[in-house]
Amino acid sequence: MKRYLMLVAILLLSGVAAATELPTTPNGISLIKGYGSWKIISPSHRPDKDQLRVILGNDLAMAAMAGGIRPFPDGTVMAKVAWTTRKHPNFPAAMEPDRFVQVEFMIKDAKKYGATGGWGFARFVGPELKPYGKEPGFVQECFGCHTPVKENDYVFTHRPAFPQ
């Protein structure tokens, strides 16, 4: 029995250790694993940066996008993933993602992140997912650039047509 309890304790502790190992930004936001299987809101293209991006959303984000609900409800999360581009090796006229650049998140919690429009901002850079920012104030950079779209609850991306 004692041994069994010991084993349970070890398993629990290693679970906690694994959770705390997630990369975390200076404002306390950890990488959200599994973002790669969220739904697509829209792609975007930055020729000046040689980047293809995809903006993804959790279920709350998708519902708010579909229903035109603003402000987005608490619990909404969006991710923006960026890659450099390359010509498709078998069809050079087509551009496709090449190297992973970064993933960014916006997490809605109107109270917790009230100072930045209700959004918690986080960025993880490079394949090693290095947390961006030296101190929590880095979010002013994100928030500042998202302010021109305040009327859309600080969100740039629109859902394009998906006729069906």
Ligand code: HEC
């Ligand atoms: C210089 C301006 C600028 C800065 C700084 C900026 N963003 Fe954005 N962000 C944009 C634009 C423009 C888009 C629209 C999509 C695109 O450009 O690919 C966007 C889109 C996003 C999206 C998808 C939701 C949306 O609004 O469309 C997330 C998530 C995001 N940014 C997170 C961040 C985070 C986190 C930071 C800070 C670490 C940040 N952004 C800093 C301009 C900026």
